[in-house]
Amino acid sequence: MTGFYTLFYKEWLRFCKVSVQTILAPVLTALLYLLVFAHTLREHVEVYPGVEYTAFLVPGLAMMAVLQNAFANSSSSLMQSKMTGNIVFVLLPPLSHQEFFLAYLLAAMARGLVVGAGVFAASLWFVDVPFAHPLWAFAHAVVGSGVMAALGVIAGIQSDKVDQLSAFQNFIILPLTFLSGVFYSIHSLPPLWQTFSHFNPIFYMIDGFRYGFFGQADVSPWLSITIVTSSFFALSLLTLWLIRSGYKLRH
Amino acid sequence: MSAAIEVDRIFKSFGGLHALAGISLMIEQGEFFGLLGPNGAGKTTLISIIAGLTRATSGIVRVMGHDVVQSYRAARRSLGVVPQELVFDPFFTVREALRIQSGYYGIRNNEAWIEEVMEHLDLTSKADTNMRALSGGMKRRVLVAQALVHKPPVIVLDEPTAGVDVELRQALWRFVRQLNLDGHTIVLTTHYLEEAEALCGRIAMLKQGQIVALDTTQNLLNRHSGCYVTLRIEPDRMPGAWASRLTTRLEGGAYRIALKDYDEVESLMAALRAAHIKVQEMEVTLPDLEEVFVQVMKS
Numbered sequence: 001m002t003g004f005y006t007l008f009y010k011e012w013l014r015f016c017k018v019s020v021q022t023i024l025a026p027v028l029t030a031l032l033y034l035l036v037f038a039h040t041l042r043e044h045v046e047v048y049p050g051v052e053y054t055a056f057l058v059p060g061l062a063m064m065a066v067l068q069n070a071f072a073n074s075s076s077s078l079m080q081s082k083m084t085g086n087i088v089f090v091l092l093p094p095l096s097h098q099e100f101f102l103a104y105l106l107a108a109m110a111r112g113l114v115v116g117a118g119v120f121a122a123s124l125w126f127v128d129v130p131f132a133h134p135l136w137a138f139a140h141a142v143v144g145s146g147v148m149a150a151l152g153v154i155a156g157i158q159s160d161k162v163d164q165l166s167a168f169q170n171f172i173i174l175p176l177t178f179l180s181g182v183f184y185s186i187h188s189l190p191p192l193w194q195t196f197s198h199f200n201p202i203f204y205m206i207d208g209f210r211y212g213f214f215g216q217a218d219v220s221p222w223l224s225i226t227i228v229t230s231s232f233f234a235l236s237l238l239t240l241w242l243i244r245s246g247y248k249l250r251h
Numbered sequence: 252m253s254a255a256i257e258v259d260r261i262f263k264s265f266g267g268l269h270a271l272a273g274i275s276l277m278i279e280q281g282e283f284f285g286l287l288g289p290n291g292a293g294k295t296t297l298i299s300i301i302a303g304l305t306r307a308t309s310g311i312v313r314v315m316g317h318d319v320v321q322s323y324r325a326a327r328r329s330l331g332v333v334p335q336e337l338v339f340d341p342f343f344t345v346r347e348a349l350r351i352q353s354g355y356y357g358i359r360n361n362e363a364w365i366e367e368v369m370e371h372l373d374l375t376s377k378a379d380t381n382m383r384a385l386s387g388g389m390k391r392r393v394l395v396a397q398a399l400v401h402k403p404p405v406i407v408l409d410e411p412t413a414g415v416d417v418e419l420r421q422a423l424w425r426f427v428r429q430l431n432l433d434g435h436t437i438v439l440t441t442h443y444l445e446e447a448e449a450l451c452g453r454i455a456m457l458k459q460g461q462i463v464a465l466d467t468t469q470n471l472l473n474r475h476s477g478c479y480v481t482l483r484i485e486p487d488r489m490p491g492a493w494a495s496r497l498t499t500r501l502e503g504g505a506y507r508i509a510l511k512d513y514d515e516v517e518s519l520m521a522a523l524r525a526a527h528i529k530v531q532e533m534e535v536t537l538p539d540l541e542e543v544f545v546q547v548m549k550s
Contacts, residue, residue, distance in 0.1 A: 006354025014342050085338035089397065091304055092332055093355035094324035251265075251305050 004099035007090060011107030015073055022111060026069055027118040030061045034123060037183060047185045048216055054127045056214075059137070060182035062120040063209045066141050067202060070112030070148040071155070071173055074104045078156025079165050082249075091250065097243045101153065101236070108149035109142070116141060129213055136221050137212025143228045144205035148173075150235040157248050176202045186218050201231045253316030255280045255405045255436035256301060261310035263296055263460075270296045271307070272460040278438060278453075280315075280404070283431045285451030285468070286440040287544060292457040294440045295335055298409050301438075302332045314405055328356065331403035333394050335410045335440075339382040345369070345393055346378045349400055356401035368396045371426045373419075388419050395423065399430075406430060407438045412446065424450060448472075448540035456547050464547045468540070475538045475546060480516060481507045483532040490526035493519060505532070 015022040038054035045053045081087035090100065123129070131137070151173075159165040179193075180202035186194050197203045208224030211217035217224070243249070258276040262269070271293045278284045286294050299305035301312050303319050303326065312319045317326035340348060346365065353361035369375045372392040377385060382393065391411065398406060408427070412420045428450065431437045441447055447454060447468075454471055456464040464471060483505045489498065499507040510516060516535060523530060 002357040002359055003355050006351055009354070010351050013347075017342050081340075084341075085334075085336050086340045088304065088332075088334050088338060089340065089352060090355065092302055092327060092330075093352070093401075094327040094357070095355060096324060246306055250303065 003093065003095045004103050007095060007099065007103035008107050011073070011077060011103060012110060014077060015107070015111050022069070022073070023115055023118060026065050026115045027122055030065050030119040031122055033061055034058065034126065038127070045184075047188070048214055051214055052127075055129045056210075057183065058120065058123045058127055058129045059210045059213045060206055062116045062123070063141065063144065063206050064177050064182045065119045066112040066116030066145050067148045067177055067205065068112075068173065069115040070108045070145040071152040071169070073111040074108035074149050074152030075156040075159070075165055075168070076152075077107075078104065078153060079159045079162070082156070082160065083162075087249070097240060101240050101243055104153050104156075105146065105149045105236075105239075108152055109145040112145035112148065113141060116145075130215075131213055132215035133212045133221075135212070136225075137209050139225055140205055140208040140212065140221075140228060143225065143232050144202075144209065146232045147201065147205070147228060147235055150232065150239050153239050154235070154242065157242055160248070176200055179203075180206050181218065182206055201227060204228050252280060253313070254278060255282065255315060256438065257311075257313040257316075258297070258301070259311045259313075261297070261300060261312060262308045263293075263300065263305065264308050269460055271300075274310075274457075274460070274462055276455060276462065276465070278436060280436050281431075281434060283428075283437045283450055283452045284439065285447040285454040286438060286457065287444070287447055287454060288440075288457030289548065291459075293460040294457055295409055296460075297457070298332065298407055298438075298440065301407065302330060303327060328401065329404050331398035331401065331406045333398045333406075333408045333411050335413070337387060337390050337394070339385075339390050339393065341381070341383045344379050344381050345374055345385070345396075348382060348393060349396055352397045353400040358401055361400060364402065365396075365400065368399050371422075372396055373422060388415055391415055392419065392423075395426075403435070405436045405438070409440050410442065411439075412441060412443060420446075444540045444544055454540075456544065458548055463550075464543075471543050472538065472540065475543055477509060477511050477538065478513060478516075479507055479509055479536045479538065480519065481505050481532075481534045481536065482530055484523065485529045485531055488528070490522045490528060493522055 034054070034057060037057055042053050047053065047056045155165060155168045159168065179197065180200050181197065186197045186203065189197065204224040204227045207217045207219055208221045208228065211221040254277045256278040258274055261271050261274045263271040274297060286297070288294050296305060300307045301314065301319065303323055306320070314326040315329040317329065319326040343351065349365045350361070353365065369378055372395055374389070374392050374396060377389055382390065385393065395411060411423060424446070427437055439447065439451060451468050453467050455462050481501065487504060489506065493508070496508055501507055508519070
């Protein structure tokens with residue numbers, strides 16, 4: 001347990017020591033989105049009846065911050081350690097595969113949740129957001145951040161260079177988050193795009209999370225949590241298998 | 252008692268390249284063992300397999316009796332490795348890095364030992380300095396300290412003195428020798444053969460992924476009987492038959508001649524006398540590890 005706890009603590013310290021870049025910067029980015037989109041679209045869009053667009057946007061932005069930062073933490077930490085060679089400090093000790101995985105996973109989830117909470121808290125200065133079912137919101141945030149943290153571990157193991165990781169981030173993660181209904185309800189999309197959206201696991205994370213605030217969503221929160229949790233377990237098993245095999249870590 | 256390190260028919264290929272071609276080796280507990288060979292001979296690959304950083308294509312390695320793949324946790328607990336590359340984590344100070352490293356090995360409250368290791372390696376004054384701000388030599392010391400936080404019975408140093416100043420080199424060897432006296436097994440790779448000769452009880456020489464010599468340092472030195480005579484003469488010319496012997500001209504004009512045994516010294520002297528050549532300076536030396544190494548690598 002000490003091994004796991006230490007690696008978790010190290011990962012936690014790593015992002016806390018550069019919190020301006022890892023926490024404050026993404027909170028500010030989300031607030032800018034909120035200001036710009038809310039200002040330009042508030043008068044024109046009503047996604048859910050009785051819900052102002054600005055309020056609709058807040059949970060989406062908070063969840064996007066959770067997901068992107070969970071992914072960024074595990075992937076960049078692993079990739080940087082591999083690039084600088086200091087990955088040996090965690091490969092030489094007797095950490096079990098599970099300890100290794102859980103430490104990177106939980107630290108990344110922690111960063112995602114801290115940034116998400118920051119975005120939410122900061123938004124409350126500008127917007128009133130209802131909080132109908134906090135448990136639903138919390139469950140989706142936790143499991144969703146787990147999915148992205150595990151995906152980050154995979155991307156970090158896979159990438160040997162910065163551009164490989166940024167390709168992963170820009171061509172997979174970013175399109176999936178943007179096309180998941182952060183800024184809109186998928187019901188406003190043409191039927192073909194609606195169908196595509198249903199294959200995007202991030203859509204369920206955002207949708208289920210938003211249900212926690214407004215008590216209404218595009219699909220049932222039970223469906224969302226089932227899909228997100230299944231994705232989490234499938235990705236975790238894949239990641240553990242990769243770590244056990246030594247793929248791209250122990251050549 | 253299990254061997255400190257047991258390497259059994261290890262093969263390792265990277266693509267089509269055979270980095271290690273069937274290495275078997277037994278290092279007993281308490282030994283000071285040297286692993287020598289030119290660049291690319293496979294020393295670091297072998298160390299990486301022992302440390303679990305690389306997986307062998309086939310074969311088994313055990314550290315203190317623990318298989319490095321099957322019982323990787325017990326094997327890694329028994330091993331401390333100082334890597335060749337000068338790596339560090341730029342987020343932490345020296346003390347933080349050592350505390351974190353202790354934690355990875357499951358050790359809490361390791362302060363007393365961390366202080367002691369830092370003291371031995373002259374790191375105490377830098378304890379709260381960020382790793383980024385340290386010189387290369389200081390970073391090297393931290394790497395040594397990190398390998399020792401869990402007091403491993405077996406310590407592997409992969410070229411720890413590459414690019415390190417004389418003072419640290421001497422301090423490091425004093426410390427490592429003391430660890431060996433305290434019962435730790437030491438495995439060392441180095442390009443400084445005089446260091447290996449002075450420190451190692453037994454030596455393996457690697458060439459192209461194979462062991463080409465494995466013996467006690469003394470036996471390796473004895474293998475090459477004979478001696479060398481270095482002399483300066485007046486007039487400066489070698490007489491008859493000796494002129495055609497394998498003779499090296501050193502800087503400053505001295506001759507260095509390889510002799511089969513001490514008896515040949517006598518005949519060399521006689522030849523010089525007969526040719527009315529005076530000896531101005533003379534030294535007889537035994538072959539050192541460097542000569543042995545060069546001959547083994549040539550054969």
